[in-house]
Amino acid sequence: MNEKVGCGNMNETMTVSKTGARKAKEAVEGLMKGIFMVCGFIAIAFVLLITIYLIISGLPAIREVGLIDFLFGTRWDSANQTDPAYGILPFILTSIYGTAGAIVIGVPIGFLTAVFLAKVAPQPVAAVIRPAVDLLAGIPSVVYGLVGMMVLVPWIRTTFDVPAGDSLLAAIVVLAVMILPSIISVSETALKAVPKEYEEASLALGATELETYFRVTAPAAKSGIAAAVVLGVGRAIGEAMAILMVAGNVANMPSLLSSVKFLTTAIAGEMSYAAVGSLQRNALYSIGLVLFLFIMCINVFLNVFLKRNKEG
Amino acid sequence: MTKVMNTMVAKPTAVKYSKLSTQRKAYEWVMRSLLYLAAALTTLLLLFLMGYILVQGLPNLSWEFLTTQESVLKGTYGILPAIQNTVYVVVVTLLVVLPLGVGAAIYLTEYATNHKLVTAIEFATETLSGIPSILYALVGMLVFCQVLGLGTTLLAGSMTLVIMTLPTIIRTTQESLKTVPQGYREGALGLGAGKWHMIRTIVLPNSIDGIVTGCILAIGRIVGESAVLMFTAGMSHTLQDFGSLEGLLRSSGGTLTVALYAYAKESAKFDLAFSVAVVLLVITFCINLAAKLVGQKLRKK
Incomplete structure (x- = not known):
């Protein structure tokens, strides 16, 4: 507002009020620059806030239990009054197995669908499937959890003849479905970014179209596809609610058909009843810290791939 | 073409x-x-x-289900509270995150000259977008509910979601700020406009579509979020009083996703859970459609 007045003044009386108006204008400019700068720093502040709080609240329990016992202990029994145990190896392994399983199922299907959408599909077909994939990406995770709970879990129970279908297998399938859309869209973008000349050269040398796509285009887009995989790993390892609904939530060592707890579901499952200040609750924060470290490693990988992608 | x-x-x-x-x-x-x-x-x-x-x-799914609250006396179920809570969370989160995110994006594209600083901020936003929601739930619970004393309220939930949606807003705004031709800026500055004046009158109006896209994406994330809200905003399903300031600050309750989770996992009313899922599907569909329309408008330019 000040500034408008200042501009008017400048036009009318160039001599007297010029310095005053300019001062007001400069003050506003400086103020706005300051405000924007604060906004810019807020993102950094948030990251620091999260890191610091996770470390502060995650360390006490690790110190109390002992780092080795905490990370490599195979028994988690936080509700046991007389002999509680806080070993999170089952959660770590479950998270790794679950994520690996989801990647093994999700990546091939996602990659092939991406090749289909980017290269093979006729325009109208792609125009139908692409929004469908976007819709898949937008569906809330609890909805996936619900369908998994009602369809997948009973199916596993009857097919494998086990007492309960809540299992690592159910979680893997749900995770695979959930990471599919991001793998498809990121790989498709990477495939499309490959220069047309590469493909033309390959075709001119006598390769068929499919040979070209798989042996020329895909290798040329490999860092983008790697980024898609890493992104999928990040999604899968961080997902909580959907697998909370299908994994059964018992702290077993992972096996396909047994009920398991992930790092995320261990936190989500016990958070609501762990008493504030208790070792149980602090241990949950420690699990959060471990999960955070996992995610940070994945982020570093992702950054490396994306950077290589930009340069290449 | x-x-x-x-x-x-x-x-x-x-x-x-x-x-x-x-x-x-x-x-x-x-x-x-x-x-x-x-x-x-x-x-x-x-x-x-x-x-x-x-x-x-x-x-x-009936009109009654959408417009009433659960009544034990009448034996009826309704998700009006969940819908209201969802709207509250979306509005409050956007009110806070929009100025912050757009401001940060403006700083990054228009003001920042220090390359290292820009890299640091961009790294921070990327890190934020990679952090899983359960960790936001933990930190939100610690910081907003306990340390800042907000308690388990929708307000605490919204504040946590602000941190979560900030990267989305920053990135989309930055993208669209970059599409504003450099000549526009030079023209405005050459005519004697100050930097803020130029941003306010030239740059922002030209990148409004991108900001709207960011909002839509953020709304999608907020509506779909469950872990954060379950731990920071509570799970109750009675109508909250949003009429007074006290009510606005102190209300707590579950959004649609939390209601779905509660129906499915805690009260085993699967048919109702699926009805909520239909509502969520419809919202997701509308959000995708809106994002696509705005995106098309952006591309035409």
């Missing part, structure tokens, strides 16, 4: 299939069937999901 046309014309004709060796024919056949199989699988998956949810959820 012209580039696409050129390549279509210039594309060398592929080798004739009949002239290939048996091995290459086999490769061709296997790969092509794999491609179609994968695409069919993805499509069928979506069709199945939609069909199953609609079949299970539609029968119980």
Whole structure:
């Protein structure tokens, strides 16, 4: 507002009020620059806030239990009054197995669908499937959890003849479905970014179209596809609610058909009843810290791939 | 467009299939069937999901379900509180995150000159977007509910979601700020406009579509979020009083996703859970459609 007045003044009386108006204008400019700068720093502040709080609240329990016992202990029994145990190896392994399983199922299907959408599909077909994939990406995770709970879990129970279908297998399938859309869209973008000349050269040398796509285009887009995989790993390892609904939530060592707890579901499952200040609750924060470290490693990988992608 | 046309014309004709060796024919056949199989699988998956949810959820979906709250006396169920809470969370989160995110994006694209600082901020936003929601839930619970004393309230939930959606807003705004031609800026500055004046009158109006896209994406994330809100905003399903300031600050309750979780996992009312899922599907569909329309408008420019 000040500034408008200042501009008017400048036009009318160039001599007297010029310095005053300019001062007001400069003050506003400086103020706005300051405000924007604060906004810019807020993102950094948030990251620091999260890191610091996770470390502060995650360390006490690790110190109390002992780092080795905490990370490599195979028994988690936080509700046991007389002999509680806080070993999170089952959660770590479950998270790794679950994520690996989801990647093994999700990546091939996602990659092939991406090749289909980017290269093979006729325009109208792609125009139908692409929004469908976007819709898949937008569906809330609890909805996936619900369908998994009602369809997948009973199916596993009857097919494998086990007492309960809540299992690592159910979680893997749900995770695979959930990471599919991001793998498809990121790989498709990477495939499309490959220069047309590469493909033309390959075709001119006598390769068929499919040979070209798989042996020329895909290798040329490999860092983008790697980024898609890493992104999928990040999604899968961080997902909580959907697998909370299908994994059964018992702290077993992972096996396909047994009920398991992930790092995320261990936190989500016990958070609501762990008493504030208790070792149980602090241990949950420690699990959060471990999960955070996992995610940070994945982020570093992702950054490396994306950077290589930009340069290449 | 012209580039696409050129390549279509210039594309060398592929080798004739009949002239290939048996091995290459086999490769061709296997790969092509794999491609179609994968695409069919993805499509069928979506069709199945939609069909199953609609079949299970539609029968119980009524006007009454959408516009009343649960009543033990009458034995009826309703998700009006959940809808209200969702709207509250979306509005409050956007009110806070929009100025912050747009401001940060403006700083990054218009003001920042220090390359290291820009890299640091961009690294921070990328880190934020990679952090899983359960960790936001933990930190939100610690910082907003306990340390800042907000308690388990919708306000605490919204503040946590502000941190979570900030990267989305920053990134989309930055993208659209970058599409504003440099000449516009030079023109405005050359005419004697100050930097803020230029941003306010030239840059922001020209990048409004991108900001709107960011908002839509953020709304999608907020509506779909469950872990954060379950731990920071509570799970109650009675109508909250949003009429007073006290009510605005102190209300707590579950959003639609939390209501779905509670129906499915805690009270085993699966048919109702599916009805909520239908509502969520419809919202997701609308959000995607809106994002697409705005995106098209952006591209036309």
